[in-house]
Amino acid sequence: MSTARPTHPEITHAPLDLKRKHQQARAIADLRNDDKSIAILAWTEDRGTATLKMVTAVHGWPGHTLVGEAGADAAWWLAQHSDDQTFQEQVLELLQEAVRGGEATRRHLAFLTDRVRVRAGRPQLYGTAFGVDVNGIQAFDVEDPEHLNERRAEMGLEPFDEFDKAVRLHTKLPPATM
Template identity: 50%
Template sequence: MEHEFRAELLRRSALDQQAREHWLGGGGGWAEVKRIDADNTAWLTGIVAEHGWPGQALVGVDGAHAAWLLAQHAPPEHQVRWLDLLREAVARGDAQARDLAYLEDRVHIHQGTPQRYGTQWFGIGDNATRLFPLADAGRVNARRAAVDLPPIDEHDLDNAWQLDELRQLLPAHWGDQ
C-alpha cells in the first residue's frame, strides 16, 4: 500500500468535508469550497495519470473512499473521465460499489438524465429538498440494496422531482438533451 498517497487522500478529503461543513454552517464562503475542490481535482488528476485509479490495493479502503469523495466534488468533465476507471476498480474488487453508485448518479445529474440509485437530492428556492429525477423509480430500492445503500421511503420516491419540472425551473441545465 502507498502510505503517502493514502495519507494525502485522507488529508484532502478531511479538508473537503471541513470546508463544506463550515459553509453549510454559515461560517465560510463557497469560494473556499471551490478553491479546495480545484486543488483536489488537479492533484487527483496527476495521481490518476501516473498510477491509475487509486483503489483499495494501492491506498486502502479509506483511501479509496477518499479518492471517490474528491472525484464526487470535481467538475463534471473529470467525473465523466473517472467514472469508467472507478467502474473497473469496482469490477475487480478494488473499490466500493456504493461509491460508484454516487458518482454514476452525479454524472447523470450533470448530463440532465435521471439518476439510477437515488443518491442525489436538490432543493430550489422555497421548495423542499427532493430527489433528483429517477430512472425506473420502482426498481431504485433493489438497485440500492445491491450496492449496500438503505432503501428510500415511498413518500420520497413519490415526491421526487420530475424531468419536466426541472426543465421549467432550470431550463439552461435540464433542457432537452
C-alpha cells in the same frame, strides 16, 4: 475489502487531508454562506480535483490495494465533489473498472454514477442525489423508480425511504428568503 497494507500508502496522505479540508470548508460555507467561505470551498474542490488527476494519470483509480480503504474512500470523495464534469465522467469509467476488480465499492460507484447522470441532465439510477428548491430538499428524478430499491440493494445501499429520511435529517437548508 482489502485488509492488507496498501502498496502505496504515501499516496493516501494528500487525498485524506484534502477530504478533511473539504468537509471543514463545506461545513463553514453551509453555515456562513458568504463569498469568502464559498471561495475556500471552491479552492479545496479544485485542489482535490488536481490531486486526483495526478494520481489517476500515474496509477489509474487509487483502489484498496494501492491506497487502502481510507485512501480509496478519500479519492472517491474528491471525485464526487469535483467541479470538473468531464473529469468526473473519466473517473466514473475508472471506478467501474475498479469495482469489477474488487478495488472499489459498489456504493461509491452508485453515488458517482448518479452525480454524473444528474449533471448531464439525465435521471439518476440509485436515488443518491438530492437538490434544494422552493419545496425544500428533493431527490432528483430517478429512472425506472419501480425498481429503484432493487438497484440500490445490488449496490449495497439501504432502501430509498431510509436514505431519504437520513438525508432530510442531516441536511441543513439555507434560511428562507422573503
